[in-house]
Amino acid sequence: MEYSPLVRKLFATLPRCGELTAGPGTTVAGEAMALERGAWVRLEARLEGGRLVDCAFRAWGCPHTLGAAAIAAERLVGWRVGTPAPVNAHALAALLAAPAEKLGRLLVVEDAMQALLQGASGLQLPVSAH
Amino acid sequence: MQRPTDQPIFLDHAASAPLEPRVAARMCECLRDPALQANPSSAHGPGRAAATIVAQARAQVAALIGAEPAAIVFTAGATESVNLAVLGTARAAPVGHRHVVTARTEHRAGLESCRELEREGYEITWLRPGSCGAVSPEQVGAALRPDTALVSLLHANNEIGVLQDIAAIAALCNERGVPLHADAAQSVGRIPVDVNALGVALLSFCAHKLGGPKGVGALYVRRRPRPALRPLVFGGGQEAGLRSGTLATHQLAGFGLACELAAQELPGEEPRVRALRERLWAGLEPAAPVWRNGAVEPSAPGILNVCFPGIEGESLLFALEGRLAAASGSACSSASAEPSYVLTAIGRSELAAQASLRLSLGRGTTAAEVDAAAVLLVAAVLRLRRAAPPTASERIA
Numbered sequence: 001m002e003y004s005p006l007v008r009k010l011f012a013t014l015p016r017c018g019e020l021t022a023g024p025g026t027t028v029a030g031e032a033m034a035l036e037r038g039a040w041v042r043l044e045a046r047l048e049g050g051r052l053v054d055c056a057f058r059a060w061g062c063p064h065t066l067g068a069a070a071i072a073a074e075r076l077v078g079w080r081v082g083t084p085a086p087v088n089a090h091a092l093a094a095l096l097a098a099p100a101e102k103l104g105r106l107l108v109v110e111d112a113m114q115a116l117l118q119g120a121s122g123l124q125l126p127v128s129a130h
Numbered sequence: 131m132q133r134p135t136d137q138p139i140f141l142d143h144a145a146s147a148p149l150e151p152r153v154a155a156r157m158c159e160c161l162r163d164p165a166l167q168a169n170p171s172s173a174h175g176p177g178r179a180a181a182t183i184v185a186q187a188r189a190q191v192a193a194l195i196g197a198e199p200a201a202i203v204f205t206a207g208a209t210e211s212v213n214l215a216v217l218g219t220a221r222a223a224p225v226g227h228r229h230v231v232t233a234r235t236e237h238r239a240g241l242e243s244c245r246e247l248e249r250e251g252y253e254i255t256w257l258r259p260g261s262c263g264a265v266s267p268e269q270v271g272a273a274l275r276p277d278t279a280l281v282s283l284l285h286a287n288n289e290i291g292v293l294q295d296i297a298a299i300a301a302l303c304n305e306r307g308v309p310l311h312a313d314a315a316q317s318v319g320r321i322p323v324d325v326n327a328l329g330v331a332l333l334s335f336c337a338h339k340l341g342g343p344k345g346v347g348a349l350y351v352r353r354r355p356r357p358a359l360r361p362l363v364f365g366g367g368q369e370a371g372l373r374s375g376t377l378a379t380h381q382l383a384g385f386g387l388a389c390e391l392a393a394q395e396l397p398g399e400e401p402r403v404r405a406l407r408e409r410l411w412a413g414l415e416p417a418a419p420v421w422r423n424g425a426v427e428p429s430a431p432g433i434l435n436v437c438f439p440g441i442e443g444e445s446l447l448f449a450l451e452g453r454l455a456a457a458s459g460s461a462c463s464s465a466s467a468e469p470s471y472v473l474t475a476i477g478r479s480e481l482a483a484q485a486s487l488r489l490s491l492g493r494g495t496t497a498a499e500v501d502a503a504a505v506l507l508v509a510a511v512l513r514l515r516r517a518a519p520p521t522a523s524e525r526i527a
Contacts, residue, residue: 001444011448017517031519035481035526038442042519060518060526062444 003063004097010067016074017066020044020056026123028052030116032108039065039108043073043116047123050081059109064102068092068109076113081121085113138455139499139506143339143492144288144316144433145457150341150391150493153384157343160380170377171368180379187386191348194389195314195333196324203349203369204377204385208315209239211334211349214362214373215311216243216282219332220252222358223279231273231281233257233265234475237288239334240313244282252279261477263292263424271302278308285323285333286316289457289472289488290424291433293317300329309357315339315347316430319392320492321400325350331357337381341493342388346381349373395493403491404431406500410489411436413504417511419523423473423486432491435473438511440523443484449510454503457488481526 003011020027025048033040039061046054055076059069068089075086089106092098098106140148160166160183168176170184185199192199205211220230232244234256244254255273257265270281281303286293296312303310309331317323318333319340325333336347351359351372365374392399411434414420423435438446443458450456469483478486489503515523 001448003448011445014513014517038444038484040519040522040525058517058519060440060522061442063448065442066445066517 001099007063007067007096007098010070010096011063014066015070016056017058017070018056020046020054023054024048025053028116028119028123030112030114030119032111032115034104034108037104037108038062039105041065041069041072041109041112043069043076043112045076045116045120047081047120052076052079052120057112061105061108062102064096064098065105065109067096068098068106069112071095072109072113076116079117079120085110085117087113138450138453139503141454141456141489141491141495141499141503143495144291144488144490146338146344147341147492148494149338149343149384150388152391153342153388156387157380157384160383166379170379171366180377183379183383184377187382190386190390192350194323194393195318195335195350196326197350198353200370201325201350201353203351203372204382205347205349205373206345207338207347208313208334208336209347210362210373211336211347212237212239212282212311212313213243214349214359215332215334216240216280217246217362218359218372219280219309219311219357220247221250222360227277227279228252229255229275229278231255231257231270231278233259233283235259235263235287235289235472236282236284237313237315240282240284259476263287263290263472263476264294267295267298267302270299274302274306274308278306280309280311282311282313284316285312285314285328286320286430286433287424287472288316289433289470290435290476291316291430291490292424293321293428293430295428296328296330300331303331304329316433319389319396320403320430320432322396325352331355332359337385337388340388340392343381343384346378346385348385399493400431403493403495406491406495406497407432407434409497410434410491410500410504413501414507417508419527420511421482423478424476432495434489434491435486436489437473437478437482437486437527439482439485439527440518441485441511441514441526443486445514446485446487446510449514450506454506457490458484458486479527485526 025046029044031042041059045052055073057069057073089110170180188199311332318335333350338344421437469480473483
């Protein structure tokens with residue numbers, strides 16, 4: 001298996017891997033697991049004023065999966081409720097120069113991200129007036 | 131043999147052992163000597179000189195397994211030896227004998243030879259080993275039938291190192307007049323192997339697992355009673371008609387010397403390598419949970435197959451890249467991440483198989499290398515566990 005320089009760098013440093021740093025705001029999480037595909041990703045973020053101000057990940061999977069989770073965590077910081085997801089599986093695959101057979105695992109990263117964004121959006125939904 | 135410091139720690143001796151420098155020197159001598167360039171089958175003087183080298187190699191190879199030189203058939207490697215043993219014996223069996231007994235945990239050389247026989251209409255009994263990794267003599271005995279043409283089993287499993295009780299199985303086979311073939315690629319030169327004590331009819335092995343060159347192997351064919359064998363390669367009738375083709379003098383000289391050296395060093399090397407393997411296992415304790423795949427004993431001395439629950443195999447290999455050469459428990463270079471059929475056959479889950487590594491030691495492996503490998507592995511495993519979701523070790527096992 002060949003790995004791109006970015007995969008190598010992300011795997012070596014695992015930025016944003018681990019626990020969220022303490023701070024104000026509400027913690028939201030998104031998780032997706034497809035063990036048969038070889039990936040399990042959990043993203044946690046701190047939501048403050050309708051914006052994600054911090055994000056961390058934990059992941060089980062191949063180097064591409066870990067690299068993709070790191071990119072997703074990085075891109076999620078600054079995301080505002082109501083805006084599109086900052087990245088998707090195809091964009092992650094292109095960034096990481098991942099082979100086509102890894103797309104299934106990167107979709108697990110995307111699923112975890114979508115789950116987190118839905119959770120964050122739900123927290124920010126206005127209370128409906130009856 | 132000193133390992134260059136810029137090279138990874140080599141713990142993949144089960145795949146191929148480094149070429150012994152004395153063997154390389156001997157092969158170079160043969161290649162350079164103008165008097166040894168003739169065809170060993172030629173009747174003239176230069177041919178006879180080459181034939182002398184071949185005869186010496188045959189005697190050295192035979193001596194390592196307690197065989198007569200005339201019982202050795204040279205081949206291009208263990209895979210060819212296994213193919214010749216399995217296909218050649220089954221095809222030469224008496225009319226109506228179209229049943230073969232083997233195990234699900236065989237090396238692919240044996241598995242694929244048996245699958246080829248299935249395609250030809252033979253019936254194969256695929257024995258399932260216990261969690262220890264070996265099939266019992268009782269299982270083999272129960273599988274034997276009046277029409278059984280052959281039993282073919284690994285002596286030492288190439289992934290988990292577990293030794294099968296070939297002597298007991300051979301006794302059962304010999305009682306019933308069924309030839310037993312043992313694939314001994316992982317045991318010859320690593321533990322004492324004596325074909326007479328084992329009682330096998332056929333035994334396959336090769337040079338490159340014991341410090342010799344790649345591309346050369348041998349099939350022991352018992353002389354009395356001699357199993358019927360049909361060749362796979364036809365031509366000039368070399369090797370008593372069982373394997374035609376010009377013999378590669380320099381390859382055989384290397385194979386012969388590798389066998390002689392292995393025989394000399396075996397009494398010291400076997401316990402040394404076994405002790406190093408246990409030292410490595412002990413060194414992995416800080417990475418607990420760590421499981422050992424297959425029985426601890428009886429086993430080939432150099433193979434340690436371990437499972438790190440909660441770890442993804444490709445990431446573990448990548449974390450060790452350039453620093454430790456070992457074999458994964460899966461073919462995880464693709465998304466299919468096909469798990470080891472040996473590990474799943476002995477009861478490991480697909481995820482546990484993918485979280486496994488085969489670490490194989492051999493001649494030249496040092497205590498310092500084993501200690502350094504353990505430190506590398508523990509650090510990589512702990513880092514990946516910290517990166518994984520908190521319950522990964524329980525879920526991925």
